[in-house]
Amino acid sequence: MSSGSTYGDIHRYEPPRESAAAAVAIVLLTLVEIALVGVFTFGLISGWGIASNDGGFGNMFLGTVLATMFVNLAFILLLYRKEFLPDVMIVKKRRRKWEDLYVRQEDEDGESLTDGATESFKRAIYPYYKR
Numbered sequence: 001m002s003s004g005s006t007y008g009d010i011h012r013y014e015p016p017r018e019s020a021a022a023a024v025a026i027v028l029l030t031l032v033e034i035a036l037v038g039v040f041t042f043g044l045i046s047g048w049g050i051a052s053n054d055g056g057f058g059n060m061f062l063g064t065v066l067a068t069m070f071v072n073l074a075f076i077l078l079l080y081r082k083e084f085l086p087d088v089m090i091v092k093k094r095r096r097k098w099e100d101l102y103v104r105q106e107d108e109d110g111e112s113l114t115d116g117a118t119e120s121f122k123r124a125i126y127p128y129y130k131r
Helices: 020-046 057-084 117-125
Strands: 010-014 087-090
Touching: 020 057
Parallel strands: none
Antiparallel strands: 010 087
16 A cells, blocks of 8 residues: 555556456346246246145245346356456555544553552542542
């Protein structure tokens, strides 16, 4: 990271490749997705999932079609993210551990054993002692 970077600046920006092969693959996978959604919807409407019709095979088939739909959708999203979204790195502020614990900066090092010992002693002897 360069020393001149301020928080929120774009540190690295690589434009997307936008390959034609990826676009064609996304279109073909989308057509397959539409076909799978059609088969799944037709199977639900036709009652393929009812066990009394075919002994439970339709239920397994509909589950397999549904799983294939999600895997296909995952590939579509993977191709889109890899080929059509830019790679951007933004400089962010790195928080120190004491900030996560809601510790004030002056208390960052903690307390020593004798910090506040006299106040504690005065309160133990005289409970109505005012600071």
